[in-house]
Amino acid sequence: MSRELRAVFDRLDTTACVVTTACEDEPAGCLVTYVTGASLDPARLLVLTSHENLTHELVERSGVVAVHPLARGQQDWIRHFGFQSGRDVDKFAGLGWTTGETGAPILQDALGYLEGRVLASLDCGDHTARLVEPVAGALRAADAVPLRAWDVYALGEDDPRSRSLFPRKSGRPAGS
Numbered sequence: 001m002s003r004e005l006r007a008v009f010d011r012l013d014t015t016a017c018v019v020t021t022a023c024e025d026e027p028a029g030c031l032v033t034y035v036t037g038a039s040l041d042p043a044r045l046l047v048l049t050s051h052e053n054l055t056h057e058l059v060e061r062s063g064v065v066a067v068h069p070l071a072r073g074q075q076d077w078i079r080h081f082g083f084q085s086g087r088d089v090d091k092f093a094g095l096g097w098t099t100g101e102t103g104a105p106i107l108q109d110a111l112g113y114l115e116g117r118v119l120a121s122l123d124c125g126d127h128t129a130r131l132v133e134p135v136a137g138a139l140r141a142a143d144a145v146p147l148r149a150w151d152v153y154a155l156g157e158d159d160p161r162s163r164s165l166f167p168r169k170s171g172r173p174a175g176s
């Protein structure tokens with residue numbers, strides 16, 4: 001994608017989330033900014049995972065996900081879940097988590113979560129979109145302010161796979 005298109009692309013913005021899954025007792029999870037509500041009634045989410053990621057592979061096999069919106073103050077989770085792969089480190093060691101109804105790991109320190117089952121998948125290019133039916137969820141910290149993807153980029157914490165394309169701190173619009 002050209003730098004010009006990318007600059008607008010990133011301003012579509014979303015909430016930065018940690019998406020988890022588990023297959024045969026192996027948990028996985030990564031930072032995802034391509035996530036959004038897709039229908040109110042019935043409730044549906046869209047979650048996109050990169051073909052490079054362990055999390056993508058395990059979602060493909062398990063058909064379940066849990067989506068945890070990040071809150072301001074949880075910047076350490078950006079690096080923990082977004083800059084290293086579960087192929088190299090155990091991301092769940094030392095974190096509080098339980099097993100959800102679907103079998104996906106539920107992170108205790110998240111502001112809340114939605115977990116659900118994949119109803120359909122669409123190969124979009126280097127990511128696959130999953131249409132997810134939420135089956136359970138809880139808001140645990142009603143006052144927490146969600147951490148926006150744009151805030152993550154402004155911290156300089158861009159997706160390492162596309163570092164050269166993301167806007168730098170100076171690219172933030174005046175007044176935002």
Ligand SMILES: Cc1cc2nc3c(=O)[nH]c(=O)nc-3n(C[C@H](O)[C@H](O)[C@H](O)COP(=O)(O)O)c2cc1C
Nearest residue numbers: 030031033034049050053054055082084085086159
């Ligand atoms: C700001 C940011 C946004 C990201 N957005 C996504 C995304 O929307 N979907 C995705 O699959 N990976 C995304 N990633 C990349 C994964 O979080 C990253 O590659 C992670 O290390 C994969 O871990 P895994 O191999 O354990 O699944 C993003 C990373 C960062 C830093």
